[in-house]
Amino acid sequence: MEANIAVPNDNNKETWGGGNVKPFGASYGKMMMWFFILSDALTFSGFLAAYGLTRYKFIDSWPIADEVFTHVPFVHGEFPMIYVAIMTFILIFSSVTMVLAVDAGHQMKKNKVAWYMFATIIGGVIFVGSQAWEWNTFINGTYGAVKTKEGKVLQFVKDGKQIALADFVTNTRTDDREQHTAKNGLWFESEKTISNYSVAQVIAAYEANPDIQVRTELMDMDLKKKTILSREEGALQLAKTKMVVEGANLRANEYGNTIFADFFFFITGFHGFHVISGIILNIIVFFNVILGTYEKRGHYEMVEKVGLYWHFVDLVWVFVFTFFYLV
Protein backbone atom coordinates (compact mmCIF):
# COMPACT_ATOMS: atom_id res chain seq x y z
CA MET A 1 0.00 0.00 0.00
CA GLU A 2 2.57 2.52 1.09
CA ALA A 3 4.73 1.71 -1.88
CA ASN A 4 2.10 3.02 -4.25
CA ILE A 5 0.62 6.05 -2.53
CA ALA A 6 2.40 9.19 -1.46
CA VAL A 7 1.28 8.94 2.15
CA PRO A 8 2.58 11.53 4.58
CA ASN A 9 5.73 10.13 6.05
CA ASP A 10 8.24 11.22 8.62
CA ASN A 11 9.91 13.51 6.18
CA ASN A 12 7.03 15.54 4.70
CA LYS A 13 9.38 17.43 2.45
CA GLU A 14 9.77 14.38 0.23
CA THR A 15 6.06 13.77 -0.40
CA TRP A 16 5.95 15.71 -3.67
CA GLY A 17 9.04 13.89 -4.76
CA GLY A 18 7.08 10.62 -4.63
CA GLY A 19 7.29 10.01 -0.88
CA ASN A 20 10.81 8.76 -1.25
CA VAL A 21 9.55 5.92 -3.41
CA LYS A 22 11.56 5.58 -6.57
CA PRO A 23 10.00 3.24 -9.12
CA PHE A 24 12.64 1.96 -11.57
CA GLY A 25 15.24 3.75 -9.48
CA ALA A 26 14.55 6.98 -11.34
CA SER A 27 13.67 10.20 -9.57
CA TYR A 28 10.17 11.61 -9.99
CA GLY A 29 11.36 14.54 -12.11
CA LYS A 30 13.48 12.44 -14.43
CA MET A 31 10.75 9.87 -14.95
CA MET A 32 8.16 12.53 -15.74
CA MET A 33 10.56 14.21 -18.14
CA TRP A 34 10.93 10.89 -19.93
CA PHE A 35 7.18 10.34 -20.14
CA PHE A 36 6.70 13.90 -21.37
CA ILE A 37 9.29 13.23 -24.04
CA LEU A 38 7.45 10.04 -25.00
CA SER A 39 4.18 11.91 -25.48
CA ASP A 40 5.90 14.74 -27.34
CA ALA A 41 7.61 12.19 -29.57
CA LEU A 42 4.18 10.80 -30.45
CA THR A 43 2.97 14.31 -31.30
CA PHE A 44 5.85 14.80 -33.70
CA SER A 45 5.29 11.32 -35.12
CA GLY A 46 1.70 12.35 -35.78
CA PHE A 47 2.90 15.35 -37.78
CA LEU A 48 5.49 13.43 -39.72
CA ALA A 49 3.06 10.58 -40.40
CA ALA A 50 0.51 13.11 -41.68
CA TYR A 51 3.25 14.53 -43.90
CA GLY A 52 3.89 10.98 -45.14
CA LEU A 53 0.22 10.40 -45.87
CA THR A 54 -0.04 13.64 -47.84
CA ARG A 55 3.11 12.92 -49.72
CA TYR A 56 1.83 9.47 -50.71
CA LYS A 57 -1.42 11.08 -51.73
CA PHE A 58 0.43 13.43 -54.11
CA ILE A 59 3.33 11.09 -54.81
CA ASP A 60 3.46 12.01 -58.52
CA SER A 61 3.54 15.78 -57.99
CA TRP A 62 5.36 16.44 -54.70
CA PRO A 63 8.09 19.12 -54.83
CA ILE A 64 11.66 17.78 -54.91
CA ALA A 65 13.28 18.99 -51.68
CA ASP A 66 16.78 19.52 -53.02
CA GLU A 67 15.40 21.84 -55.68
CA VAL A 68 13.67 23.91 -53.01
CA PHE A 69 16.34 24.22 -50.31
CA THR A 70 19.42 25.24 -52.26
CA HIS A 71 20.71 28.37 -50.58
CA VAL A 72 23.54 29.06 -48.19
CA PRO A 73 23.88 32.46 -46.52
CA PHE A 74 26.56 34.83 -47.87
CA VAL A 75 27.24 32.52 -50.82
CA HIS A 76 25.79 32.73 -54.29
CA GLY A 77 24.84 29.70 -56.30
CA GLU A 78 23.00 26.48 -55.66
CA PHE A 79 24.09 24.12 -52.91
CA PRO A 80 21.27 21.71 -52.24
CA MET A 81 21.15 20.34 -48.70
CA ILE A 82 24.41 21.94 -47.53
CA TYR A 83 22.88 24.50 -45.21
CA VAL A 84 20.47 22.07 -43.53
CA ALA A 85 23.41 19.74 -43.02
CA ILE A 86 25.31 22.54 -41.29
CA MET A 87 22.26 23.20 -39.10
CA THR A 88 22.14 19.50 -38.22
CA PHE A 89 25.79 19.63 -37.19
CA ILE A 90 25.21 22.68 -35.01
CA LEU A 91 22.36 20.94 -33.20
CA ILE A 92 24.25 17.66 -32.74
CA PHE A 93 27.23 19.61 -31.46
CA SER A 94 25.10 21.50 -28.96
CA SER A 95 23.80 18.11 -27.85
CA VAL A 96 27.40 17.06 -27.22
CA THR A 97 28.17 20.14 -25.10
CA MET A 98 24.96 19.43 -23.19
CA VAL A 99 25.96 15.87 -22.41
CA LEU A 100 29.41 17.13 -21.40
CA ALA A 101 27.68 19.54 -19.00
CA VAL A 102 25.78 16.62 -17.47
CA ASP A 103 29.01 14.67 -17.22
CA ALA A 104 30.76 17.59 -15.48
CA GLY A 105 27.73 17.83 -13.16
CA HIS A 106 28.27 14.25 -12.03
CA GLN A 107 31.76 15.27 -10.98
CA MET A 108 30.41 18.42 -9.26
CA LYS A 109 32.57 20.71 -11.36
CA LYS A 110 30.55 23.90 -11.27
CA ASN A 111 32.62 26.00 -13.67
CA LYS A 112 32.79 23.29 -16.28
CA VAL A 113 29.01 22.80 -16.14
CA ALA A 114 28.49 26.54 -16.57
CA TRP A 115 30.77 26.77 -19.60
CA TYR A 116 29.24 23.75 -21.31
CA MET A 117 25.73 25.07 -20.64
CA PHE A 118 26.81 28.38 -22.14
CA ALA A 119 28.11 26.62 -25.26
CA THR A 120 24.83 24.70 -25.54
CA ILE A 121 22.81 27.92 -25.39
CA ILE A 122 24.98 29.51 -28.08
CA GLY A 123 24.51 26.44 -30.31
CA GLY A 124 20.75 26.61 -29.82
CA VAL A 125 20.62 30.31 -30.66
CA ILE A 126 22.65 29.77 -33.84
CA PHE A 127 20.29 26.97 -34.84
CA VAL A 128 17.15 29.08 -34.33
CA GLY A 129 18.80 31.91 -36.25
CA SER A 130 19.54 29.55 -39.11
CA GLN A 131 15.99 28.36 -39.10
CA ALA A 132 14.75 31.95 -39.27
CA TRP A 133 17.03 32.52 -42.25
CA GLU A 134 15.72 29.34 -43.87
CA TRP A 135 12.12 30.51 -43.37
CA ASN A 136 12.96 33.92 -44.78
CA THR A 137 14.50 32.38 -47.91
CA PHE A 138 11.56 30.01 -48.30
CA ILE A 139 8.98 32.79 -47.89
CA ASN A 140 10.71 35.16 -50.31
CA GLY A 141 11.26 32.48 -52.91
CA THR A 142 13.87 32.32 -55.62
CA TYR A 143 12.30 31.84 -59.02
CA GLY A 144 8.62 32.70 -58.94
CA ALA A 145 5.97 30.72 -60.77
CA VAL A 146 2.37 30.95 -61.89
CA LYS A 147 -0.66 29.13 -60.56
CA THR A 148 -3.53 27.98 -62.78
CA LYS A 149 -7.24 28.01 -62.09
CA GLU A 150 -6.95 24.28 -61.34
CA GLY A 151 -4.47 25.10 -58.59
CA LYS A 152 -1.42 23.75 -60.40
CA VAL A 153 1.91 25.49 -60.22
CA LEU A 154 3.80 26.08 -63.47
CA GLN A 155 7.50 26.89 -63.33
CA PHE A 156 9.76 28.15 -66.10
CA VAL A 157 12.88 26.47 -67.40
CA LYS A 158 15.58 27.38 -69.88
CA ASP A 159 17.82 24.57 -71.22
CA GLY A 160 16.32 22.26 -68.58
CA LYS A 161 17.27 24.52 -65.67
CA GLN A 162 14.72 26.54 -63.74
CA ILE A 163 14.78 30.26 -64.48
CA ALA A 164 13.48 33.14 -62.40
CA LEU A 165 10.62 35.35 -63.61
CA ALA A 166 12.92 38.34 -63.18
CA ASP A 167 15.32 36.83 -65.73
CA PHE A 168 12.92 36.80 -68.66
CA VAL A 169 9.88 38.94 -67.83
CA THR A 170 11.40 42.22 -68.95
CA ASN A 171 8.42 43.77 -70.71
CA THR A 172 6.42 46.46 -68.97
CA ARG A 173 3.41 45.82 -66.84
CA THR A 174 0.29 46.96 -68.69
CA ASP A 175 -2.50 46.56 -66.16
CA ASP A 176 -1.52 49.67 -64.14
CA ARG A 177 -1.81 47.65 -60.95
CA GLU A 178 -0.17 49.24 -57.97
CA GLN A 179 0.32 48.17 -54.39
CA HIS A 180 -2.35 49.74 -52.20
CA THR A 181 -0.75 51.71 -49.40
CA ALA A 182 -1.97 54.31 -46.95
CA LYS A 183 -0.42 56.96 -49.21
CA ASN A 184 -2.16 56.16 -52.47
CA GLY A 185 -5.49 54.87 -51.18
CA LEU A 186 -7.76 54.65 -48.20
CA TRP A 187 -5.58 55.04 -45.15
CA PHE A 188 -7.63 52.58 -43.10
CA GLU A 189 -7.45 49.84 -45.71
CA SER A 190 -4.43 47.64 -46.26
CA GLU A 191 -3.57 45.16 -48.98
CA LYS A 192 -1.40 42.07 -48.97
CA THR A 193 1.74 42.37 -51.07
CA ILE A 194 0.90 42.03 -54.75
CA SER A 195 3.12 40.18 -57.21
CA ASN A 196 5.76 42.07 -59.16
CA TYR A 197 4.41 40.85 -62.48
CA SER A 198 0.92 40.57 -63.90
CA VAL A 199 -0.37 37.36 -65.49
CA ALA A 200 -0.63 38.98 -68.95
CA GLN A 201 2.93 40.23 -68.64
CA VAL A 202 4.29 36.74 -67.89
CA ILE A 203 2.37 35.18 -70.78
CA ALA A 204 3.59 37.90 -73.18
CA ALA A 205 7.18 37.31 -72.02
CA TYR A 206 6.78 33.56 -72.56
CA GLU A 207 5.59 34.17 -76.11
CA ALA A 208 8.44 36.56 -76.79
CA ASN A 209 11.16 34.14 -75.58
CA PRO A 210 11.17 30.94 -77.68
CA ASP A 211 13.80 29.24 -75.50
CA ILE A 212 11.67 29.34 -72.33
CA GLN A 213 9.64 26.24 -71.50
CA VAL A 214 7.03 25.43 -68.90
CA ARG A 215 7.61 22.78 -66.27
CA THR A 216 4.65 21.18 -64.49
CA GLU A 217 4.47 19.55 -61.08
CA LEU A 218 3.83 16.13 -62.61
CA MET A 219 6.74 13.82 -62.00
CA ASP A 220 8.06 11.19 -64.36
CA MET A 221 8.09 8.38 -61.80
CA ASP A 222 10.75 6.38 -63.66
CA LEU A 223 13.25 9.23 -63.74
CA LYS A 224 11.98 11.14 -60.69
CA LYS A 225 12.08 14.37 -62.64
CA LYS A 226 9.38 16.96 -63.28
CA THR A 227 7.76 17.07 -66.72
CA ILE A 228 8.85 19.82 -69.11
CA LEU A 229 6.18 20.73 -71.64
CA SER A 230 6.67 21.61 -75.29
CA ARG A 231 6.20 25.26 -76.30
CA GLU A 232 2.65 24.65 -77.58
CA GLU A 233 1.48 22.61 -74.59
CA GLY A 234 3.10 25.19 -72.32
CA ALA A 235 1.11 27.99 -73.96
CA LEU A 236 -2.10 26.00 -73.48
CA GLN A 237 -1.38 25.52 -69.77
CA LEU A 238 -0.33 29.15 -69.32
CA ALA A 239 -3.64 30.29 -70.75
CA LYS A 240 -5.26 28.91 -67.60
CA THR A 241 -3.11 31.05 -65.33
CA LYS A 242 -4.91 32.68 -62.41
CA MET A 243 -2.11 34.33 -60.49
CA VAL A 244 1.62 34.92 -60.28
CA VAL A 245 3.21 33.34 -57.19
CA GLU A 246 6.46 34.61 -55.73
CA GLY A 247 7.73 32.83 -52.65
CA ALA A 248 5.46 31.03 -50.25
CA ASN A 249 2.69 31.56 -47.75
CA LEU A 250 -0.03 29.29 -46.39
CA ARG A 251 -2.29 29.76 -49.46
CA ALA A 252 0.11 29.47 -52.36
CA ASN A 253 3.77 28.82 -53.01
CA GLU A 254 6.02 28.71 -56.04
CA TYR A 255 7.37 25.25 -55.20
CA GLY A 256 4.23 23.24 -55.89
CA ASN A 257 1.49 21.82 -53.70
CA THR A 258 0.13 24.34 -51.23
CA ILE A 259 0.17 21.76 -48.46
CA PHE A 260 3.91 21.25 -48.96
CA ALA A 261 4.59 24.76 -47.67
CA ASP A 262 1.95 24.33 -44.96
CA PHE A 263 3.76 21.26 -43.64
CA PHE A 264 7.09 23.04 -43.91
CA PHE A 265 5.87 25.94 -41.79
CA PHE A 266 4.03 23.71 -39.35
CA ILE A 267 6.63 21.02 -38.69
CA THR A 268 9.79 23.13 -38.74
CA GLY A 269 7.89 25.84 -36.87
CA PHE A 270 6.78 23.47 -34.14
CA HIS A 271 10.31 22.14 -33.88
CA GLY A 272 11.70 25.69 -33.75
CA PHE A 273 9.25 26.44 -30.94
CA HIS A 274 10.69 23.47 -29.04
CA VAL A 275 14.21 24.75 -29.61
CA ILE A 276 13.25 28.17 -28.27
CA SER A 277 11.67 26.59 -25.17
CA GLY A 278 14.82 24.53 -24.74
CA ILE A 279 17.03 27.61 -24.94
CA ILE A 280 14.92 29.35 -22.27
CA LEU A 281 15.14 26.31 -19.98
CA ASN A 282 18.88 26.12 -20.60
CA ILE A 283 19.30 29.79 -19.72
CA ILE A 284 17.39 29.32 -16.45
CA VAL A 285 19.52 26.32 -15.55
CA PHE A 286 22.68 28.17 -16.60
CA PHE A 287 21.96 30.96 -14.12
CA ASN A 288 21.11 28.46 -11.40
CA VAL A 289 24.46 26.78 -11.98
CA ILE A 290 26.27 30.11 -11.70
CA LEU A 291 24.34 31.03 -8.55
CA GLY A 292 25.36 27.72 -7.05
CA THR A 293 21.82 26.42 -6.58
CA TYR A 294 22.76 22.87 -7.54
CA GLU A 295 26.03 23.05 -5.66
CA LYS A 296 23.97 23.69 -2.50
CA ARG A 297 21.48 21.00 -3.42
CA GLY A 298 24.31 18.53 -3.65
CA HIS A 299 23.57 17.26 -7.14
CA TYR A 300 23.17 18.49 -10.71
CA GLU A 301 20.13 16.42 -11.64
CA MET A 302 18.30 19.46 -13.03
CA VAL A 303 21.00 19.80 -15.69
CA GLU A 304 20.39 16.17 -16.56
CA LYS A 305 16.60 16.65 -16.89
CA VAL A 306 16.86 19.74 -19.05
CA GLY A 307 19.55 17.90 -20.98
CA LEU A 308 17.07 15.11 -21.74
CA TYR A 309 14.72 17.67 -23.26
CA TRP A 310 17.52 19.24 -25.27
CA HIS A 311 18.63 15.87 -26.68
CA PHE A 312 15.04 15.15 -27.57
CA VAL A 313 14.89 18.36 -29.63
CA ASP A 314 18.01 17.15 -31.44
CA LEU A 315 16.45 13.71 -31.90
CA VAL A 316 13.36 15.21 -33.51
CA TRP A 317 15.50 17.29 -35.84
CA VAL A 318 17.29 14.14 -37.01
CA PHE A 319 13.93 12.79 -38.16
CA VAL A 320 12.68 16.08 -39.62
CA PHE A 321 15.96 16.37 -41.54
CA THR A 322 15.51 12.90 -42.99
CA PHE A 323 11.85 13.05 -43.89
CA PHE A 324 11.65 16.65 -45.01
CA TYR A 325 14.97 17.15 -46.75
CA LEU A 326 16.43 13.78 -47.69
CA VAL A 327 13.71 11.22 -48.46
Add this chain to the structure above:
Amino acid sequence: MAHAHESNTKRIWIVFGILSVITLVEVYLGIIKPDSLHLAGPGTSWLNWIFIILTLAKAYGIAWVFMHLEGEKKWFRRSIVWSAVFLIIYLVTLLLIEGDYLYETLSPLVNW
Protein backbone atom coordinates in the same frame (compact mmCIF):
# COMPACT_ATOMS: atom_id res chain seq x y z
CA MET B 1 24.33 3.94 -11.28
CA ALA B 2 27.45 2.95 -9.44
CA HIS B 3 29.65 4.40 -12.14
CA ALA B 4 27.84 7.74 -12.23
CA HIS B 5 30.83 9.71 -11.10
CA GLU B 6 33.19 8.40 -13.72
CA SER B 7 33.80 10.59 -16.72
CA ASN B 8 32.50 9.39 -20.06
CA THR B 9 34.01 12.22 -22.06
CA LYS B 10 35.92 10.02 -24.46
CA ARG B 11 32.89 7.91 -25.30
CA ILE B 12 30.80 11.06 -25.89
CA TRP B 13 33.29 12.31 -28.47
CA ILE B 14 33.39 8.93 -30.18
CA VAL B 15 29.59 8.92 -30.51
CA PHE B 16 29.72 12.49 -31.80
CA GLY B 17 32.21 11.32 -34.44
CA ILE B 18 29.93 8.48 -35.48
CA LEU B 19 26.86 10.75 -35.69
CA SER B 20 28.83 13.26 -37.78
CA VAL B 21 30.07 10.62 -40.19
CA ILE B 22 26.52 9.27 -40.62
CA THR B 23 25.24 12.79 -41.33
CA LEU B 24 28.01 13.36 -43.88
CA VAL B 25 27.18 10.10 -45.64
CA GLU B 26 23.49 11.06 -45.73
CA VAL B 27 24.20 14.49 -47.17
CA TYR B 28 26.66 13.08 -49.71
CA LEU B 29 24.14 10.49 -50.91
CA GLY B 30 21.40 13.13 -50.90
CA ILE B 31 23.44 15.36 -53.19
CA ILE B 32 24.76 12.83 -55.71
CA LYS B 33 21.66 10.60 -55.66
CA PRO B 34 23.13 7.67 -57.62
CA ASP B 35 20.56 6.43 -60.13
CA SER B 36 21.05 2.80 -59.17
CA LEU B 37 19.89 3.57 -55.62
CA HIS B 38 17.53 6.43 -56.39
CA LEU B 39 15.39 4.90 -59.10
CA ALA B 40 14.91 1.35 -57.82
CA GLY B 41 14.09 -0.43 -54.61
CA PRO B 42 11.35 -2.30 -52.77
CA GLY B 43 8.40 -0.12 -51.80
CA THR B 44 10.41 3.07 -51.91
CA SER B 45 13.89 3.63 -53.35
CA TRP B 46 17.01 1.97 -51.89
CA LEU B 47 18.26 5.45 -51.15
CA ASN B 48 15.26 6.13 -48.92
CA TRP B 49 15.81 2.85 -47.08
CA ILE B 50 19.44 3.81 -46.48
CA PHE B 51 18.35 7.21 -45.14
CA ILE B 52 15.79 5.64 -42.81
CA ILE B 53 18.23 3.05 -41.45
CA LEU B 54 20.96 5.66 -40.92
CA THR B 55 18.45 7.92 -39.17
CA LEU B 56 17.43 5.13 -36.81
CA ALA B 57 21.12 4.49 -36.10
CA LYS B 58 21.55 8.17 -35.21
CA ALA B 59 18.44 8.09 -33.03
CA TYR B 60 19.83 5.05 -31.21
CA GLY B 61 23.13 6.84 -30.57
CA ILE B 62 21.41 9.95 -29.21
CA ALA B 63 18.91 8.06 -27.03
CA TRP B 64 21.30 5.43 -25.66
CA VAL B 65 24.42 7.47 -25.03
CA PHE B 66 23.43 11.15 -24.88
CA MET B 67 20.11 10.58 -23.12
CA HIS B 68 21.72 7.77 -21.15
CA LEU B 69 18.95 5.24 -21.69
CA GLU B 70 21.58 2.50 -21.46
CA GLY B 71 22.06 3.36 -17.77
CA GLU B 72 18.38 3.24 -16.82
CA LYS B 73 16.64 0.20 -15.36
CA LYS B 74 15.63 -2.31 -18.02
CA TRP B 75 11.86 -1.98 -17.63
CA PHE B 76 11.97 1.81 -17.38
CA ARG B 77 13.80 1.84 -20.67
CA ARG B 78 11.32 -0.56 -22.19
CA SER B 79 8.31 1.40 -20.95
CA ILE B 80 9.58 4.29 -23.05
CA VAL B 81 11.12 2.62 -26.08
CA TRP B 82 8.58 -0.13 -26.63
CA SER B 83 5.61 2.23 -26.27
CA ALA B 84 7.08 4.68 -28.75
CA VAL B 85 8.23 2.09 -31.26
CA PHE B 86 4.94 0.18 -31.23
CA LEU B 87 2.68 3.25 -31.51
CA ILE B 88 4.81 4.95 -34.16
CA ILE B 89 5.04 1.86 -36.37
CA TYR B 90 1.28 1.35 -35.98
CA LEU B 91 0.43 4.96 -36.88
CA VAL B 92 2.87 5.26 -39.76
CA THR B 93 1.79 1.95 -41.33
CA LEU B 94 -1.89 2.88 -41.28
CA LEU B 95 -1.36 6.41 -42.52
CA LEU B 96 0.96 5.46 -45.37
CA ILE B 97 -1.45 2.75 -46.55
CA GLU B 98 -4.23 5.32 -46.41
CA GLY B 99 -2.14 7.85 -48.33
CA ASP B 100 -1.41 5.30 -51.03
CA TYR B 101 -5.11 4.46 -51.25
CA LEU B 102 -5.93 8.17 -51.66
CA TYR B 103 -3.39 8.37 -54.47
CA GLU B 104 -4.81 5.31 -56.24
CA THR B 105 -8.34 6.68 -55.92
CA LEU B 106 -7.81 10.36 -56.66
CA SER B 107 -4.94 10.56 -59.13
CA PRO B 108 -6.95 9.11 -62.08
CA LEU B 109 -9.30 12.07 -61.63
CA VAL B 110 -6.55 14.66 -61.95
CA ASN B 111 -6.20 16.12 -65.40
CA TRP B 112 -2.61 17.02 -66.24
